[in-house]
Amino acid sequence: MNGAPVNGAPAPRTAPRPARSPGRASSPPSVFASVRALAPPVLRALPWRPLAATGLLGPLLAAVPRLSDDPPTPWLAVNLLRGAILLYALGLAFLLDDPARHTTAAVPTGRVLRTGLRLALALPVTVLWWTATLLAMPAEHRPPAGAITLEAAAVCALAAAGAVSALRLGQEAAPGRQVAVGVLLLAVLGPWFLPERWALFVTPDDPLWAAAHDRWAGLLAASVLTAAVWLREPGARLRIRCGTSGPSRTS
Numbered sequence: 513m514n515g516a517p518v519n520g521a522p523a524p525r526t527a528p529r530p531a532r533s534p535g536r537a538s539s540p541p542s543v544f545a546s547v548r549a550l551a552p553p554v555l556r557a558l559p560w561r562p563l564a565a566t567g568l569l570g571p572l573l574a575a576v577p578r579l580s581d582d583p584p585t586p587w588l589a590v591n592l593l594r595g596a597i598l599l600y601a602l603g604l605a606f607l608l609d610d611p612a613r614h615t616t617a618a619v620p621t622g623r624v625l626r627t628g629l630r631l632a633l634a635l636p637v638t639v640l641w642w643t644a645t646l647l648a649m650p651a652e653h654r655p656p657a658g659a660i661t662l663e664a665a666a667v668c669a670l671a672a673a674g675a676v677s678a679l680r681l682g683q684e685a686a687p688g689r690q691v692a693v694g695v696l697l698l699a700v701l702g703p704w705f706l707p708e709r710w711a712l713f714v715t716p717d718d719p720l721w722a723a724a725h726d727r728w729a730g731l732l733a734a735s736v737l738t739a740a741v742w743l744r745e746p747g748a749r750l751r752i753r754c755g756t757s758g759p760s761r762t763s
Contacts, residue, residue: 554629559606559688563634566603567641570596574648583653586715590655594713596645597664598699600638601671605695606688607634608675624743627679631672631739638668655716659725666728669735671695673742680742 573596577584584592607630642664646657654660674694678687703713712731714724 554626555633557610558630558633559603559609562603562606562688563600563637564603566599567637569599570641570645571648573599574645577650577653578648586653586655586717589649589653590660590715591713593645593649593655593660594663597667598696600641600645601667601695602692604634604638604668604671605675605691606686607631607672608679609686609688611685627676627743634672659716659721659728662725662728662732666732666735667695667699669732669739670698673735673739676739677742 573592576592577589608627642661646654646661671691674691675688678684678691684690703711706712710727711720712724712727714720718724
C-alpha cells in the first residue's frame, strides 16, 4: 500500500493521475478521412441506372447526322445536342435520391459533405458523357464547342440545384421524379414564355447567339449559387451543443 513503511522508511507516494474531464470528447476526424471513408458507399449508392440510361442516349442522339447523307441544318444540329443535354439533366435530377435519407440524417457527417460528395463523384462522369456526346456529332456540323458546353453546364447545374433544393425544402427521400418533371417543364415551356430579348434557345447563325450565351452564363452562376445556399441541413442553425460551457448552476 502507498504510504506504508518499508523497513522502517516511508514508501514513496505515487502522484495521482489527473482526472479526465467528463465533457472532453475525442477530436473529430479530418475532412480527408471522412471523404475517404464515405466515398465507396456513396459511389455505390449513386443512381447509376437513370444516369446510364439518359447518358447513353446522348451520344446516340448526337450521332444521328452520321446516319444520313444529307447534312443537317444548324437548327437541327444544335437542337440534337440540346436534346442530349436535356436527357442527361433528367437523369441528374435523381442524383440525390437516397432511400436511407432519414436514417443517415442523424450521422455525424454533415449534409455539405454527404451531398457535396455525391455531386463531386458525378462530375467526372458528366465530363466523360459530354465529351463523348460532343465528339459523336460530326465536326463539320458541330456548333461552337465553348458555347454549347456552357449550355450543357448550365442545364446540368440547374438540375443539380433543383435536386439540392428539393432535398432541403422537402422531406421525401427520393424527390427525383418531381425535379425531373420541373426540369422538363422549364425546357418545354421556357421557349414559349421567354420574351425574344431574353431568348436562350437560338441557333449559331442568329445575331442573338452571343447575347443568349451571356444569359446562359448567368443561369449557370444562379444555379451554382442556389445549390450552395440550400446545401445545409434544415436544422443547422438550431443545433444545441451538449455539455456546459460555464460553471455549473446546480449549487
